[in-house]
Amino acid sequence: MATETIEVTGHILDSLLLPKILDTILEAGCDYEILDVSIGKTNVDPSRAVIAVTGDDEVLGPVLDDLQVHGANRTVQPDATLVPAERDGVLPAGFYSTTNLPGEVRVGGRWLPIENPEMDCGLVVRGDRAVTVPMHRVKAGDMVVVGSDGVRVAAPSKPRDTQVFEFMGSEVSSEKPKGLLVARVADRLRAARERGGKILVVAGPAVVHTGGGPELARMVEAGWVDVLFAGNGFATHDIESNVLGTSLGVSVEEGTPTEGGHANHLRVVNEVRRHGSIAAAVEAGYVTGGVMRALVEKGVPFVLAGSIRDDGPLPDVITDTVAAADAMREHLAGVQVALMLASTLHAIATGNCLPAGVETFCVDINQAVVTKLADRGSHQALGIVTDVGLFIRELADELMGQP
Amino acid sequence: MSTTLPWGRRYLMCPPRHFGVLYEINPWMRTEVTVDSDTAFAQWERLVDALQAAGAQVEIMPSQPGLPDLVFTANAGIVDATPDGSGRPGRFVPSHFRHPERQPETAVDIDWFARRGWKIERLPDQLDHEGAGDALPFTPEGGRTVLVSGYSFRSDAAAATALSQLLGIPVRLVQLVDPRLYHLDLTFCPLDGRRAIVAPSGWDRYGRKVIEALVPEPLVLTEEEALSFCANSVVVGRTVVMPATPVRVGRQLEAWGFEVVECRVDEFLKAGGGCRCLTLALDVRLSPEPAGER
Numbered sequence: 072m073a074t075e076t077i078e079v080t081g082h083i084l085d086s087l088l089l090p091k092i093l094d095t096i097l098e099a100g101c102d103y104e105i106l107d108v109s110i111g112k113t114n115v116d117p118s119r120a121v122i123a124v125t126g127d128d129e130v131l132g133p134v135l136d137d138l139q140v141h142g143a144n145r146t147v148q149p150d151a152t153l154v155p156a157e158r159d160g161v162l163p164a165g166f167y168s169t170t171n172l173p174g175e176v177r178v179g180g181r182w183l184p185i186e187n188p189e190m191d192c193g194l195v196v197r198g199d200r201a202v203t204v205p206m207h208r209v210k211a212g213d214m215v216v217v218g219s220d221g222v223r224v225a226a227p228s229k230p231r232d233t234q235v236f237e238f239m240g241s242e243v244s245s246e247k248p249k250g251l252l253v254a255r256v257a258d259r260l261r262a263a264r265e266r267g268g269k270i271l272v273v274a275g276p277a278v279v280h281t282g283g284g285p286e287l288a289r290m291v292e293a294g295w296v297d298v299l300f301a302g303n304g305f306a307t308h309d310i311e312s313n314v315l316g317t318s319l320g321v322s323v324e325e326g327t328p329t330e331g332g333h334a335n336h337l338r339v340v341n342e343v344r345r346h347g348s349i350a351a352a353v354e355a356g357y358v359t360g361g362v363m364r365a366l367v368e369k370g371v372p373f374v375l376a377g378s379i380r381d382d383g384p385l386p387d388v389i390t391d392t393v394a395a396a397d398a399m400r401e402h403l404a405g406v407q408v409a410l411m412l413a414s415t416l417h418a419i420a421t422g423n424c425l426p427a428g429v430e431t432f433c434v435d436i437n438q439a440v441v442t443k444l445a446d447r448g449s450h451q452a453l454g455i456v457t458d459v460g461l462f463i464r465e466l467a468d469e470l471m472g473q474p
Numbered sequence: 475m476s477t478t479l480p481w482g483r484r485y486l487m488c489p490p491r492h493f494g495v496l497y498e499i500n501p502w503m504r505t506e507v508t509v510d511s512d513t514a515f516a517q518w519e520r521l522v523d524a525l526q527a528a529g530a531q532v533e534i535m536p537s538q539p540g541l542p543d544l545v546f547t548a549n550a551g552i553v554d555a556t557p558d559g560s561g562r563p564g565r566f567v568p569s570h571f572r573h574p575e576r577q578p579e580t581a582v583d584i585d586w587f588a589r590r591g592w593k594i595e596r597l598p599d600q601l602d603h604e605g606a607g608d609a610l611p612f613t614p615e616g617g618r619t620v621l622v623s624g625y626s627f628r629s630d631a632a633a634a635t636a637l638s639q640l641l642g643i644p645v646r647l648v649q650l651v652d653p654r655l656y657h658l659d660l661t662f663c664p665l666d667g668r669r670a671i672v673a674p675s676g677w678d679r680y681g682r683k684v685i686e687a688l689v690p691e692p693l694v695l696t697e698e699e700a701l702s703f704c705a706n707s708v709v710v711g712r713t714v715v716m717p718a719t720p721v722r723v724g725r726q727l728e729a730w731g732f733e734v735v736e737c738r739v740d741e742f743l744k745a746g747g748g749c750r751c752l753t754l755a756l757d758v759r760l761s762p763e764p765a766g767e768r
Contacts, residue, residue: 081635086647087680088631114618114644117635141649142631 268407
C-alpha cells in the first residue's frame with residue numbers, strides 16, 4: 072500500500088469535480104482521506120481540496136494519472152533537505168524546529184515516522200529512522216533536517232472518547248463541577264492503565280502545603296503513578312511534613328506556625344544529605360512516610376530537577392538543568408497521561424518534552440498556570456482550576472475508594 | 475418568450491483561402507479527403523451573409539499560409555468585451571493549443587487583437603485551452619454569467635481555475651467523453667437565458683448534471699443529432715444559423731420562437747468544424763458590469 076497526496080482547486084463543487092474525483096478513487100479500489108478543504112465564499116472564489124489517496128502500488132499510479140485529467144495534481148513532495156551538523160551541540164542554520172505533534176519526514180522518497188515527537192528540537196535522520204534531538208545533544212555529523220520541505224505533521228487528533236473530547240474542549244474549566252471532572256480524570260487514568268500506558272505525575276510543593284501528600288502517597292502505593300517529576304521543594308516539604316509534621320514550618324495538621332519552623336526544611340535537607348540519598352534516608356528509617364518514601368519503596372522512578380533558588384539541595388536533585396531535562400526525557404516513553412499538580416515551572420518543562428498525544432491535566436488554583444502551559448505549545452493540556460489538595464483527595468477516593 | 479442572448483451580434487471570421495485538411499487531429503479529419511476550395515469559399519461567404527442578414531457584424535482576420543485551421547476562429551481564444559473604463563475594446567485570452575500543428579495560430583491571433591487595442595491576458599504556459607471552442611458563457615435569467623468549459627481532448631481541467639481567476643467569473647467544468655465531439659461547442663449551444671442545445675452523449679455523468687443544474691430548458695440532442703454538428707450553431711438574437719437541422723430540432727427551435735437558418739458548411743465538416751467553429755463572438759461580456767455602465 073502506498074499513499075500519495077493530491078490537490079485540486081477551482082470550482083470543484085459546482086463542477087462536481089470533487090465528487091467525481093472521490094468516486095474515481097473509490098471505483099479504482101483505493102481509499103481517500105480529505106486532508107484539507109477550503110470552500111470558496113462566493114461562486115467566483117475557487118475552492119481547494121487536498122486529498123490523500125491510498126491504494127496498492129500498481130493501482131495507485133494509474134488512478135493518479137486519471138485524476139490528473141480532472142485537474143487533480145500530486146502535491147509536490149520533495150525530500151527533506153539534510154545537512155550535517157558541523158559541531159556537537161550546534162544545529163545547522165535554518166534547521167527545522169519540531170512540534171510536539173506526530174509527523175513524518177520524507178527521505179529518499181519514503182516517509183519515515185518521527186519516533187519521539189518533542190517540540191523545539193532538531194530533527195535528525197539516522198539511516199531509516201527519524202528522531203527529534205534537543206540542540207545540546209546533537210553530534211557533529213548528525214544529518215539534520217533543514218527547512219520545512221519533506222516534513223509533514225499530523226493535525227492534532229481528537230481523543231477517541233467523544234465525552235472526554237467535549238470536556239477537553241474548553242481549555243480551562245474553573246466553572247465546571249469538580250466532582251465530574253475528577254471522575255473523568257480517573258476514567259482517563261484507568262483507560263491508560265488498561266492500554267498499558269504509563270502515568271506521569273509532576274508535583275509542586277503546594278501538593279504538600281495543601282495536605283495532598285498522604286493522598287498522593289496512597290496513589291503511589293496503589294500503583295497509580297509510574298514516574299514522578301518534581302523539584303527540590305516538593306521532595307523537601309514532603310519529607311519535612313513526615314519527619315517534623317510541618318510544611319515550610321507550618322504544622323500540616325494544625326495549620327499553625329511552629330517555633331523555629333522556618334528552618335525545619337533546612338534541617339531535613341541536611342539530614343538527607345547526611346544519608347547520601349533519599350533512598351538511603353528511607354532505608355535508614357529517617358523518612359517514615361510520604362510520597363518520596365512510597366516512590367522509593369515501590370521502586371517508582373523520580374526525577375528531581377534543581378533550580379537556582381533551591382535550599383540544600385537534596386542529594387538526589389540534578390542541578391545541571393540540561394542533564395535534568397535529559398533525565399526526564401529518559402522516562403517519557405510510554406507515558407499516556409500526565410498529571411501536572413500545582414507546579415508551574417516543572418509542568419511547563421515537562422510539557423515541552425511531551426508529545427501532543429499525551430493526555431495532560433493541569434491542576435492549579437491559578438488559572439494563569441494552565442494558560443501559560445497552553446501558550447507554550449502544550450495545547451493538549453486541560454486545565455482544572457481548583458485547590459490541589461482537595462483534588463488529589465477526591466481523585467484518590469475515586470480511584471481507590473475512601474481509606 | 476425568454477430574453478435573447480446578451481451577446482452574438484459581432485463576430486470575427488477568417489476566410490478559407492489557405493484552408494484544407496493537411497493533418498489529422500480529430501476523428502473527422504482524413505488527409506486523403508480533398509477540400510474543394512471554391513465550394514469552401516462559397517459556403518463561408520454564405521455564412522457571412524446569413525450572419526449579417528440576421529443582424530450581426532462580421533470582422534475579418536486575414537488568412538495565413540500554412541495555418542489551415544486559422545479559419546476556425548472560435549478556437550482563437552476567449553473574449554471578454556466588458557468595458558473596464560480603460561477605453562480598450564476588452565480582454566483577450568489567447569488559446570494554448572494542444573496539438574503542435576495549431577500552436578503557431580496563437581501568435582497570429584494575439585497580433586490581430588493586440589493591434590486593435592485588446593488587452594492580452596495569458597494562461598499559464600503549461601495549461602492547454604482552446605478558447606471559445608471549449609468555453610461558452612451561459613447567463614441564466616436574472617443570474618450571473620457562468621463560463622462552461624469543456625475538457626479532456628483539447629483543454630485541461632486545471633485551465634478552468636486559471637480562467638476563473640483571470641476573468642473573475644465562475645467556471646463550470648464538463649468532461650468531454652466522445653472523441654468525435656472533441657470541443658464543447660459541438661455539444662453545447664446557449665440559445666437565451668433559459669435554453670440551450672445540449673448533447674449529453676458527449677459528456678460524462680457529472681458533466682450532464684452540471685448542465686442540468688444550469689440550463690432550465692435544454693433542447694436535448696440524440697447522439698445521431700449531435701453528430702450532425704447541429705449544436706455547432708451561431709445564435710444572433712432570435713436567429714439560429716445551423717450547419718444542419720434535424721427536423722425535430724428545427725421544429726422545437728421554431729416552437730420556441732427562433733428563426734432557423736440552415737447554412738451548409740460541409741467542406742468544413744471534413745475538418746471537424748461547423749458554423750460556430752468558423753466564428754468568434756467579439757461582444758461577449760463575462761464580467762458583471764461596473765456600476766454606472768448599465
